[in-house]
Amino acid sequence: MGAQERQLHPDKSPRHFYGSEIRRLRKANGNMSLARLAKIINYSVSHLSRIEGGESKPPEGLSELLDSAFGTDGHFLRYYALAKREPFPDKYSTFLKLAATAREHSSYTLSVPGLLQTKAVILAILQAGEPFADPTEINDWLTTRLRRQERLYRQPSECRYWFILDEYALVRPIGSPAVMVEQLSRIEEASRLPWVTIQVLPLAEGVHSEMGGSALTMLKTEDGSEVAYEEGSRSGTLFEDSQDVQHRQGLYDLLRAQALSPGDSGAKIRTSVEGFKDAARRQA
Structure with missing residues:
Protein backbone atom coordinates (compact mmCIF):
# COMPACT_ATOMS: atom_id res chain seq x y z
CA MET A 1 0.00 0.00 0.00
CA LYS A 84 1.81 34.93 -7.45
CA ARG A 85 0.58 38.07 -5.64
CA GLU A 86 -0.16 36.32 -2.38
CA PRO A 87 2.22 37.04 0.52
CA PHE A 88 4.02 33.90 1.57
CA PRO A 89 2.02 32.07 4.27
CA ASP A 90 3.90 30.76 7.31
CA LYS A 91 7.07 31.92 5.62
CA TYR A 92 9.43 31.45 8.54
CA SER A 93 8.36 27.86 9.26
CA THR A 94 8.73 27.06 5.55
CA PHE A 95 12.20 28.63 5.53
CA LEU A 96 13.20 26.47 8.50
CA LYS A 97 11.98 23.33 6.74
CA LEU A 98 14.02 24.17 3.66
CA ALA A 99 17.09 25.07 5.74
CA ALA A 100 16.90 21.73 7.56
CA THR A 101 17.62 19.83 4.33
CA ALA A 102 19.50 22.44 2.27
CA ARG A 103 22.75 21.47 0.53
CA GLU A 104 24.19 24.98 0.60
CA HIS A 105 23.54 27.60 3.29
CA SER A 106 25.01 31.08 2.84
CA SER A 107 24.18 34.00 5.12
CA TYR A 108 25.05 37.54 6.11
CA THR A 109 24.11 38.66 9.62
CA LEU A 110 24.51 41.90 11.53
CA SER A 111 24.76 39.93 14.79
CA VAL A 112 26.06 36.45 15.59
CA PRO A 113 24.10 33.99 13.38
CA GLY A 114 21.75 31.68 15.24
CA LEU A 115 23.55 28.55 14.04
CA LEU A 116 26.75 29.72 15.77
CA GLN A 117 25.30 31.19 18.98
CA THR A 118 26.20 29.75 22.38
CA LYS A 119 23.45 28.93 24.87
CA ALA A 120 24.23 32.03 26.96
CA VAL A 121 24.02 34.32 23.93
CA ILE A 122 20.79 32.72 22.69
CA LEU A 123 19.19 33.31 26.10
CA ALA A 124 20.38 36.92 26.26
CA ILE A 125 19.05 37.68 22.75
CA LEU A 126 15.70 35.97 23.36
CA GLN A 127 15.17 37.69 26.70
CA ALA A 128 16.06 41.09 25.23
CA GLY A 129 13.93 40.57 22.13
CA GLU A 130 10.89 39.20 23.98
CA PRO A 131 11.07 40.78 27.46
CA PHE A 132 7.44 39.94 28.29
CA ALA A 133 7.57 36.27 27.20
CA ASP A 134 6.87 33.49 29.66
CA PRO A 135 10.05 31.64 30.80
CA THR A 136 8.57 28.43 29.38
CA GLU A 137 8.32 30.04 25.95
CA ILE A 138 11.90 31.27 26.18
CA ASN A 139 13.06 27.77 27.06
CA ASP A 140 11.14 26.27 24.13
CA TRP A 141 12.73 28.75 21.71
CA LEU A 142 16.15 28.02 23.20
CA THR A 143 15.70 24.28 22.73
CA THR A 144 14.55 24.76 19.13
CA ARG A 145 17.54 26.94 18.23
CA LEU A 146 20.02 24.54 19.82
CA ARG A 147 18.43 21.65 17.94
CA ARG A 148 18.86 23.52 14.65
CA GLN A 149 22.60 23.76 15.32
CA GLU A 150 23.07 19.98 15.43
CA ARG A 151 23.16 19.66 11.65
CA LEU A 152 26.06 22.11 11.39
CA TYR A 153 28.32 19.83 13.44
CA ARG A 154 27.09 16.50 12.04
CA GLN A 155 29.70 14.40 10.25
CA PRO A 156 29.84 13.69 7.42
CA SER A 157 28.36 17.08 6.61
CA GLU A 158 25.19 17.21 4.50
CA CYS A 159 25.54 20.92 3.81
CA ARG A 160 28.10 23.55 2.85
CA TYR A 161 27.94 26.64 5.10
CA TRP A 162 29.18 30.14 4.32
CA PHE A 163 28.78 32.83 6.97
CA ILE A 164 29.51 36.53 6.51
CA LEU A 165 29.47 38.30 9.89
CA ASP A 166 29.39 42.04 10.26
CA GLU A 167 32.32 43.15 12.45
CA TYR A 168 29.62 44.69 14.62
CA ALA A 169 28.92 41.14 15.89
CA LEU A 170 32.51 40.84 17.17
CA VAL A 171 32.60 44.07 19.16
CA ARG A 172 29.11 44.62 20.60
CA PRO A 173 29.01 42.90 24.01
CA ILE A 174 26.22 40.44 24.76
CA GLY A 175 26.35 39.55 28.43
CA SER A 176 29.66 39.61 30.28
CA PRO A 177 33.13 39.63 28.68
CA ALA A 178 33.40 35.95 29.61
CA VAL A 179 30.21 35.21 27.65
CA MET A 180 31.70 36.97 24.63
CA VAL A 181 34.98 35.04 24.93
CA GLU A 182 32.98 31.79 24.82
CA GLN A 183 30.90 33.03 21.88
CA LEU A 184 33.77 34.27 19.74
CA SER A 185 35.78 31.13 20.50
CA ARG A 186 32.80 29.08 19.27
CA ILE A 187 32.84 31.04 15.99
CA GLU A 188 36.59 30.49 15.63
CA GLU A 189 36.20 26.74 16.25
CA ALA A 190 33.39 26.47 13.68
CA SER A 191 35.59 28.16 11.07
CA ARG A 192 37.97 25.19 11.28
CA LEU A 193 35.30 22.74 10.08
CA PRO A 194 36.05 21.75 6.45
CA TRP A 195 32.48 22.50 5.33
CA VAL A 196 32.32 25.94 6.99
CA THR A 197 33.67 29.25 5.65
CA ILE A 198 33.49 32.39 7.78
CA GLN A 199 34.22 35.92 6.62
CA VAL A 200 34.03 39.20 8.53
CA LEU A 201 32.65 42.31 6.86
CA PRO A 202 34.78 45.07 8.43
CA LEU A 203 33.27 48.30 9.73
CA ALA A 204 35.87 50.16 7.67
CA GLU A 205 34.00 49.10 4.50
CA GLY A 206 31.31 51.62 5.37
CA VAL A 207 28.02 51.33 3.48
CA HIS A 208 26.93 48.05 1.89
CA SER A 209 23.86 46.47 0.28
CA GLU A 210 22.39 44.92 3.45
CA MET A 211 22.50 47.91 5.78
CA GLY A 212 18.69 48.11 5.63
CA GLY A 213 18.16 44.69 7.26
CA SER A 214 19.72 42.38 9.80
CA ALA A 215 20.13 39.14 7.84
CA LEU A 216 20.15 37.65 4.34
CA THR A 217 20.22 33.89 3.80
CA MET A 218 20.61 32.04 0.50
CA LEU A 219 19.67 28.35 0.34
CA LYS A 220 20.22 25.72 -2.31
CA THR A 221 17.70 22.99 -1.54
CA GLU A 222 18.14 19.26 -1.96
CA ASP A 223 16.29 19.34 -5.30
CA GLY A 224 18.64 22.02 -6.65
CA SER A 225 16.22 24.95 -6.44
CA GLU A 226 17.31 28.18 -4.75
CA VAL A 227 15.52 30.50 -2.33
CA ALA A 228 16.45 33.65 -0.46
CA TYR A 229 15.27 34.83 2.95
CA GLU A 230 15.55 38.40 4.21
CA GLU A 231 14.98 38.93 7.91
CA GLY A 232 14.50 42.00 10.08
CA SER A 233 14.09 42.16 13.83
CA ARG A 234 10.36 41.40 13.70
CA SER A 235 9.61 40.05 10.22
CA GLY A 236 11.01 38.15 7.28
CA THR A 237 10.35 37.56 3.59
CA LEU A 238 11.00 34.38 1.62
CA PHE A 239 11.79 34.77 -2.10
CA GLU A 240 11.37 31.93 -4.59
CA ASP A 241 11.01 33.66 -7.97
CA SER A 242 14.23 33.15 -9.90
CA GLN A 243 14.67 36.87 -10.63
CA ASP A 244 14.25 37.80 -6.96
CA VAL A 245 16.68 35.09 -5.88
CA GLN A 246 19.28 36.00 -8.52
CA HIS A 247 19.08 39.65 -7.50
CA ARG A 248 19.83 38.78 -3.87
CA GLN A 249 22.54 36.33 -4.88
CA GLY A 250 24.22 39.21 -6.67
CA LEU A 251 24.00 41.33 -3.52
CA TYR A 252 25.45 38.49 -1.47
CA ASP A 253 28.33 38.11 -3.92
CA LEU A 254 29.12 41.80 -3.44
CA LEU A 255 29.23 41.26 0.33
CA ARG A 256 31.69 38.39 -0.18
CA ALA A 257 33.91 40.71 -2.21
CA GLN A 258 33.78 43.41 0.49
CA ALA A 259 34.46 41.00 3.36
CA LEU A 260 37.90 40.02 4.62
CA SER A 261 39.41 36.75 3.41
CA PRO A 262 38.77 33.71 5.65
CA GLY A 263 42.36 33.94 6.96
CA ASP A 264 42.16 37.66 7.75
CA SER A 265 38.70 37.12 9.21
CA GLY A 266 40.12 34.50 11.59
CA ALA A 267 42.75 36.99 12.72
CA LYS A 268 40.06 39.63 13.29
CA ILE A 269 38.02 37.17 15.40
CA ARG A 270 41.08 36.22 17.49
CA THR A 271 41.81 39.90 18.14
CA SER A 272 38.27 40.34 19.45
CA VAL A 273 38.65 37.24 21.65
CA GLU A 274 41.81 38.68 23.20
CA GLY A 275 40.11 42.02 23.76
CA PHE A 276 37.24 40.42 25.71
CA LYS A 277 39.71 38.23 27.63
CA ASP A 278 41.47 41.40 28.78
CA ALA A 279 38.11 42.86 29.83
CA ALA A 280 37.26 39.67 31.74
CA ARG A 281 40.59 39.81 33.60
CA ARG A 282 39.97 43.41 34.57
CA GLN A 283 36.60 42.42 36.00
CA ALA A 284 38.04 39.51 38.01
Whole structure:
Protein backbone atom coordinates (compact mmCIF):
# COMPACT_ATOMS: atom_id res chain seq x y z
CA MET A 1 0.00 0.00 0.00
CA GLY A 2 1.43 3.43 -0.94
CA ALA A 3 1.89 6.29 1.47
CA GLN A 4 -1.28 8.27 2.18
CA GLU A 5 -1.26 11.72 0.57
CA ARG A 6 -1.44 14.66 2.94
CA GLN A 7 -4.65 16.62 3.27
CA LEU A 8 -4.87 19.83 1.27
CA HIS A 9 -6.64 23.05 2.27
CA PRO A 10 -7.80 24.77 -0.95
CA ASP A 11 -9.80 27.40 0.94
CA LYS A 12 -6.76 28.65 2.87
CA SER A 13 -5.33 30.88 0.13
CA PRO A 14 -5.03 31.28 -3.67
CA ARG A 15 -1.72 29.42 -3.49
CA HIS A 16 -3.29 26.48 -1.70
CA PHE A 17 -6.17 26.42 -4.18
CA TYR A 18 -3.67 26.37 -7.07
CA GLY A 19 -1.95 23.37 -5.50
CA SER A 20 -5.22 21.56 -4.86
CA GLU A 21 -6.11 21.95 -8.55
CA ILE A 22 -2.91 20.10 -9.45
CA ARG A 23 -4.03 17.16 -7.33
CA ARG A 24 -7.64 17.28 -8.54
CA LEU A 25 -6.59 17.10 -12.17
CA ARG A 26 -4.00 14.41 -11.45
CA LYS A 27 -6.74 12.26 -9.98
CA ALA A 28 -9.08 13.05 -12.85
CA ASN A 29 -6.45 11.91 -15.34
CA GLY A 30 -6.25 8.24 -14.48
CA ASN A 31 -5.18 8.79 -10.87
CA MET A 32 -1.81 10.05 -12.12
CA SER A 33 0.97 10.02 -9.54
CA LEU A 34 2.93 13.14 -8.65
CA ALA A 35 6.10 11.45 -9.89
CA ARG A 36 4.46 10.75 -13.26
CA LEU A 37 3.33 14.36 -13.62
CA ALA A 38 6.80 15.61 -12.64
CA LYS A 39 8.32 13.44 -15.36
CA ILE A 40 5.85 14.71 -17.98
CA ILE A 41 6.60 18.38 -17.28
CA ASN A 42 10.30 17.76 -16.50
CA TYR A 43 10.03 19.05 -12.96
CA SER A 44 11.48 18.14 -9.56
CA VAL A 45 9.09 15.85 -7.64
CA SER A 46 9.93 17.45 -4.28
CA HIS A 47 9.44 20.98 -5.61
CA LEU A 48 6.16 20.05 -7.27
CA SER A 49 5.03 18.40 -4.03
CA ARG A 50 5.62 21.62 -2.11
CA ILE A 51 3.64 23.58 -4.69
CA GLU A 52 0.76 21.10 -4.57
CA GLY A 53 0.73 21.38 -0.77
CA GLY A 54 0.66 25.19 -0.88
CA GLU A 55 4.08 25.45 0.77
CA SER A 56 5.84 27.01 -2.23
CA LYS A 57 4.68 29.66 -4.65
CA PRO A 58 4.23 28.36 -8.22
CA PRO A 59 7.11 29.77 -10.28
CA GLU A 60 6.73 31.54 -13.58
CA GLY A 61 6.40 29.08 -16.46
CA LEU A 62 4.90 26.20 -14.47
CA SER A 63 1.29 27.10 -15.30
CA GLU A 64 1.85 26.73 -19.03
CA LEU A 65 3.44 23.31 -18.46
CA LEU A 66 0.50 22.16 -16.34
CA ASP A 67 -2.09 23.46 -18.81
CA SER A 68 -0.28 21.60 -21.58
CA ALA A 69 -0.05 18.37 -19.56
CA PHE A 70 -3.72 18.42 -18.56
CA GLY A 71 -5.11 20.12 -21.69
CA THR A 72 -6.79 22.77 -19.54
CA ASP A 73 -6.52 25.75 -21.91
CA GLY A 74 -5.13 28.45 -19.56
CA HIS A 75 -6.78 27.15 -16.35
CA PHE A 76 -3.57 27.27 -14.27
CA LEU A 77 -2.34 30.42 -15.97
CA ARG A 78 -5.46 32.28 -14.81
CA TYR A 79 -5.09 31.11 -11.21
CA TYR A 80 -1.37 31.91 -11.27
CA ALA A 81 -2.23 35.60 -11.60
CA LEU A 82 -3.77 35.40 -8.11
CA ALA A 83 -1.32 32.98 -6.51
CA LYS A 84 1.81 34.93 -7.45
CA ARG A 85 0.58 38.07 -5.64
CA GLU A 86 -0.16 36.32 -2.38
CA PRO A 87 2.22 37.04 0.52
CA PHE A 88 4.02 33.90 1.57
CA PRO A 89 2.02 32.07 4.27
CA ASP A 90 3.90 30.76 7.31
CA LYS A 91 7.07 31.92 5.62
CA TYR A 92 9.43 31.45 8.54
CA SER A 93 8.36 27.86 9.26
CA THR A 94 8.73 27.06 5.55
CA PHE A 95 12.20 28.63 5.53
CA LEU A 96 13.20 26.47 8.50
CA LYS A 97 11.98 23.33 6.74
CA LEU A 98 14.02 24.17 3.66
CA ALA A 99 17.09 25.07 5.74
CA ALA A 100 16.90 21.73 7.56
CA THR A 101 17.62 19.83 4.33
CA ALA A 102 19.50 22.44 2.27
CA ARG A 103 22.75 21.47 0.53
CA GLU A 104 24.19 24.98 0.60
CA HIS A 105 23.54 27.60 3.29
CA SER A 106 25.01 31.08 2.84
CA SER A 107 24.18 34.00 5.12
CA TYR A 108 25.05 37.54 6.11
CA THR A 109 24.11 38.66 9.62
CA LEU A 110 24.51 41.90 11.53
CA SER A 111 24.76 39.93 14.79
CA VAL A 112 26.06 36.45 15.59
CA PRO A 113 24.10 33.99 13.38
CA GLY A 114 21.75 31.68 15.24
CA LEU A 115 23.55 28.55 14.04
CA LEU A 116 26.75 29.72 15.77
CA GLN A 117 25.30 31.19 18.98
CA THR A 118 26.20 29.75 22.38
CA LYS A 119 23.45 28.93 24.87
CA ALA A 120 24.23 32.03 26.96
CA VAL A 121 24.02 34.32 23.93
CA ILE A 122 20.79 32.72 22.69
CA LEU A 123 19.19 33.31 26.10
CA ALA A 124 20.38 36.92 26.26
CA ILE A 125 19.05 37.68 22.75
CA LEU A 126 15.70 35.97 23.36
CA GLN A 127 15.17 37.69 26.70
CA ALA A 128 16.06 41.09 25.23
CA GLY A 129 13.93 40.57 22.13
CA GLU A 130 10.89 39.20 23.98
CA PRO A 131 11.07 40.78 27.46
CA PHE A 132 7.44 39.94 28.29
CA ALA A 133 7.57 36.27 27.20
CA ASP A 134 6.87 33.49 29.66
CA PRO A 135 10.05 31.64 30.80
CA THR A 136 8.57 28.43 29.38
CA GLU A 137 8.32 30.04 25.95
CA ILE A 138 11.90 31.27 26.18
CA ASN A 139 13.06 27.77 27.06
CA ASP A 140 11.14 26.27 24.13
CA TRP A 141 12.73 28.75 21.71
CA LEU A 142 16.15 28.02 23.20
CA THR A 143 15.70 24.28 22.73
CA THR A 144 14.55 24.76 19.13
CA ARG A 145 17.54 26.94 18.23
CA LEU A 146 20.02 24.54 19.82
CA ARG A 147 18.43 21.65 17.94
CA ARG A 148 18.86 23.52 14.65
CA GLN A 149 22.60 23.76 15.32
CA GLU A 150 23.07 19.98 15.43
CA ARG A 151 23.16 19.66 11.65
CA LEU A 152 26.06 22.11 11.39
CA TYR A 153 28.32 19.83 13.44
CA ARG A 154 27.09 16.50 12.04
CA GLN A 155 29.70 14.40 10.25
CA PRO A 156 29.84 13.69 7.42
CA SER A 157 28.36 17.08 6.61
CA GLU A 158 25.19 17.21 4.50
CA CYS A 159 25.54 20.92 3.81
CA ARG A 160 28.10 23.55 2.85
CA TYR A 161 27.94 26.64 5.10
CA TRP A 162 29.18 30.14 4.32
CA PHE A 163 28.78 32.83 6.97
CA ILE A 164 29.51 36.53 6.51
CA LEU A 165 29.47 38.30 9.89
CA ASP A 166 29.39 42.04 10.26
CA GLU A 167 32.32 43.15 12.45
CA TYR A 168 29.62 44.69 14.62
CA ALA A 169 28.92 41.14 15.89
CA LEU A 170 32.51 40.84 17.17
CA VAL A 171 32.60 44.07 19.16
CA ARG A 172 29.11 44.62 20.60
CA PRO A 173 29.01 42.90 24.01
CA ILE A 174 26.22 40.44 24.76
CA GLY A 175 26.35 39.55 28.43
CA SER A 176 29.66 39.61 30.28
CA PRO A 177 33.13 39.63 28.68
CA ALA A 178 33.40 35.95 29.61
CA VAL A 179 30.21 35.21 27.65
CA MET A 180 31.70 36.97 24.63
CA VAL A 181 34.98 35.04 24.93
CA GLU A 182 32.98 31.79 24.82
CA GLN A 183 30.90 33.03 21.88
CA LEU A 184 33.77 34.27 19.74
CA SER A 185 35.78 31.13 20.50
CA ARG A 186 32.80 29.08 19.27
CA ILE A 187 32.84 31.04 15.99
CA GLU A 188 36.59 30.49 15.63
CA GLU A 189 36.20 26.74 16.25
CA ALA A 190 33.39 26.47 13.68
CA SER A 191 35.59 28.16 11.07
CA ARG A 192 37.97 25.19 11.28
CA LEU A 193 35.30 22.74 10.08
CA PRO A 194 36.05 21.75 6.45
CA TRP A 195 32.48 22.50 5.33
CA VAL A 196 32.32 25.94 6.99
CA THR A 197 33.67 29.25 5.65
CA ILE A 198 33.49 32.39 7.78
CA GLN A 199 34.22 35.92 6.62
CA VAL A 200 34.03 39.20 8.53
CA LEU A 201 32.65 42.31 6.86
CA PRO A 202 34.78 45.07 8.43
CA LEU A 203 33.27 48.30 9.73
CA ALA A 204 35.87 50.16 7.67
CA GLU A 205 34.00 49.10 4.50
CA GLY A 206 31.31 51.62 5.37
CA VAL A 207 28.02 51.33 3.48
CA HIS A 208 26.93 48.05 1.89
CA SER A 209 23.86 46.47 0.28
CA GLU A 210 22.39 44.92 3.45
CA MET A 211 22.50 47.91 5.78
CA GLY A 212 18.69 48.11 5.63
CA GLY A 213 18.16 44.69 7.26
CA SER A 214 19.72 42.38 9.80
CA ALA A 215 20.13 39.14 7.84
CA LEU A 216 20.15 37.65 4.34
CA THR A 217 20.22 33.89 3.80
CA MET A 218 20.61 32.04 0.50
CA LEU A 219 19.67 28.35 0.34
CA LYS A 220 20.22 25.72 -2.31
CA THR A 221 17.70 22.99 -1.54
CA GLU A 222 18.14 19.26 -1.96
CA ASP A 223 16.29 19.34 -5.30
CA GLY A 224 18.64 22.02 -6.65
CA SER A 225 16.22 24.95 -6.44
CA GLU A 226 17.31 28.18 -4.75
CA VAL A 227 15.52 30.50 -2.33
CA ALA A 228 16.45 33.65 -0.46
CA TYR A 229 15.27 34.83 2.95
CA GLU A 230 15.55 38.40 4.21
CA GLU A 231 14.98 38.93 7.91
CA GLY A 232 14.50 42.00 10.08
CA SER A 233 14.09 42.16 13.83
CA ARG A 234 10.36 41.40 13.70
CA SER A 235 9.61 40.05 10.22
CA GLY A 236 11.01 38.15 7.28
CA THR A 237 10.35 37.56 3.59
CA LEU A 238 11.00 34.38 1.62
CA PHE A 239 11.79 34.77 -2.10
CA GLU A 240 11.37 31.93 -4.59
CA ASP A 241 11.01 33.66 -7.97
CA SER A 242 14.23 33.15 -9.90
CA GLN A 243 14.67 36.87 -10.63
CA ASP A 244 14.25 37.80 -6.96
CA VAL A 245 16.68 35.09 -5.88
CA GLN A 246 19.28 36.00 -8.52
CA HIS A 247 19.08 39.65 -7.50
CA ARG A 248 19.83 38.78 -3.87
CA GLN A 249 22.54 36.33 -4.88
CA GLY A 250 24.22 39.21 -6.67
CA LEU A 251 24.00 41.33 -3.52
CA TYR A 252 25.45 38.49 -1.47
CA ASP A 253 28.33 38.11 -3.92
CA LEU A 254 29.12 41.80 -3.44
CA LEU A 255 29.23 41.26 0.33
CA ARG A 256 31.69 38.39 -0.18
CA ALA A 257 33.91 40.71 -2.21
CA GLN A 258 33.78 43.41 0.49
CA ALA A 259 34.46 41.00 3.36
CA LEU A 260 37.90 40.02 4.62
CA SER A 261 39.41 36.75 3.41
CA PRO A 262 38.77 33.71 5.65
CA GLY A 263 42.36 33.94 6.96
CA ASP A 264 42.16 37.66 7.75
CA SER A 265 38.70 37.12 9.21
CA GLY A 266 40.12 34.50 11.59
CA ALA A 267 42.75 36.99 12.72
CA LYS A 268 40.06 39.63 13.29
CA ILE A 269 38.02 37.17 15.40
CA ARG A 270 41.08 36.22 17.49
CA THR A 271 41.81 39.90 18.14
CA SER A 272 38.27 40.34 19.45
CA VAL A 273 38.65 37.24 21.65
CA GLU A 274 41.81 38.68 23.20
CA GLY A 275 40.11 42.02 23.76
CA PHE A 276 37.24 40.42 25.71
CA LYS A 277 39.71 38.23 27.63
CA ASP A 278 41.47 41.40 28.78
CA ALA A 279 38.11 42.86 29.83
CA ALA A 280 37.26 39.67 31.74
CA ARG A 281 40.59 39.81 33.60
CA ARG A 282 39.97 43.41 34.57
CA GLN A 283 36.60 42.42 36.00
CA ALA A 284 38.04 39.51 38.01
